[in-house]
Amino acid sequence: MIVTVQQHILQQQEDLFPAARGSFSSLLSGMTLATKMIQAKIRRAGLVDIVGSAGDINVQGETQQKLDVYANQALLHCLGTRESVAILVSEENEQPVTIDRSDTGKYVVVFDPLDGSSNIDVNVSVGTIFSILRRPDQVHGEAAVMQPGWKQVAAGYVVYGSSSIFVYTAGQGVFGFTLDPDIGAFVLSYPNLKMPECGTYYSVNEANADTFPHNYRAYLQSLRSDGYSSRYIGSLVADFHRTLLKGGVFLYPPTQKKPEGKLRLLYEANPLAFLAEQAGGLAIDGHRRILDIVPTAIHQRTPLIIGSRSEVTRFQQLTAQS
Numbered sequence: 001m002i003v004t005v006q007q008h009i010l011q012q013q014e015d016l017f018p019a020a021r022g023s024f025s026s027l028l029s030g031m032t033l034a035t036k037m038i039q040a041k042i043r044r045a046g047l048v049d050i051v052g053s054a055g056d057i058n059v060q061g062e063t064q065q066k067l068d069v070y071a072n073q074a075l076l077h078c079l080g081t082r083e084s085v086a087i088l089v090s091e092e093n094e095q096p097v098t099i100d101r102s103d104t105g106k107y108v109v110v111f112d113p114l115d116g117s118s119n120i121d122v123n124v125s126v127g128t129i130f131s132i133l134r135r136p137d138q139v140h141g142e143a144a145v146m147q148p149g150w151k152q153v154a155a156g157y158v159v160y161g162s163s164s165i166f167v168y169t170a171g172q173g174v175f176g177f178t179l180d181p182d183i184g185a186f187v188l189s190y191p192n193l194k195m196p197e198c199g200t201y202y203s204v205n206e207a208n209a210d211t212f213p214h215n216y217r218a219y220l221q222s223l224r225s226d227g228y229s230s231r232y233i234g235s236l237v238a239d240f241h242r243t244l245l246k247g248g249v250f251l252y253p254p255t256q257k258k259p260e261g262k263l264r265l266l267y268e269a270n271p272l273a274f275l276a277e278q279a280g281g282l283a284i285d286g287h288r289r290i291l292d293i294v295p296t297a298i299h300q301r302t303p304l305i306i307g308s309r310s311e312v313t314r315f316q317q318l319t320a321q322s
């Protein structure tokens with residue numbers, strides 16, 4: 001018989017108290033509902049007036065695509081109605097959205113509603129990324145968000161590609177669910193995802209290579225010398241999903257334009273790092289474990305090297321020698 005995300009949570013979370021299982025499963029129901037709504041719009045992109053820029057500029061200074069706006073609103077609505085949610089943080093909102101539930105709200109949900117959205121117009125896979133933290137007792141607002149990644153209780157993404165796949169971890173392994181359009185449910189399709197110990201691909205935007213720090217350039221040269229192939233989609237969720245399934249390494253190094261890296265710690269690097277480690281891989285910022293970084297700002301950026309144990313360890317060894 002099929003296993004949906006909600007059923008999986010109830011089956012897998014033995015170590016959660018029954019009450020937590022219910023509220024947690026309800027929270028993930030909000031996530032799966034919102035991502036099904038987003039998928040339905042993406043699937044019709046080009047057929048309705050939903051593709052192209054909404055004309056506004058978001059807090060990141062990026063032109064908001066209409067689907068960005070829709071995806072953000074869908075997530076804020078579907079998660080905001082869940083009793084267990086206290087605070088929502090979105091890439092599209094400068095400030096956290098605090099739901100006035102100071103007593104019942106147990107969780108903080110941080111998300112990138114539609115990562116890679118600039119690729120929508122050319123039909124390249126895009127994704128939604130999320131991270132779930134427990135709100136510490138007596139802590140409210142932004143202070144409740146500033147937690148290191150190792151405190152995440154769950155994390156995941158949906159990659160909207162040839163099929164839509166919901167991938168999540170709650171600290172007991174990584175599981176993938178494929179959306180079955182006939183029944184409108186995400187159905188378990190990857191019962192226990194493990195990242196290959198090593199791969200054959202590296203994934204980086206080579207256009208920035210001249211401004212990468214020396215150790216990154218030496219590392220990439222060593223991979224090329226060992227016959228690795230380059231794969232770069234330019235959509236983080238798609239590039240990570242391939243790395244999770246096939247192994248290898250994805251990097252977004254510091255560059256001249258973005259010396260702290262481009263990707264965001266809270267709603268890109270942290271959730272993917274949690275998934276990578278749960279699948280047997282590693283994720284670092286070039287010096288330390290991504291999950292150990294204590295955030296100082298909601299939208300802070302970080303360099304990211306994430307992938308199979310073999311390739312990330314090789315980076316650490318080469319950097320130690322340089």
Ligand code: P6P
Nearest residue numbers: 115116117118205234235236237
């Ligand atoms: P670049 C998409 O805009 C995004 O945020 C990620 O999805 C992707 O990995 C990265 O930026 C691509 O950035 O500088 O290589 O175009």
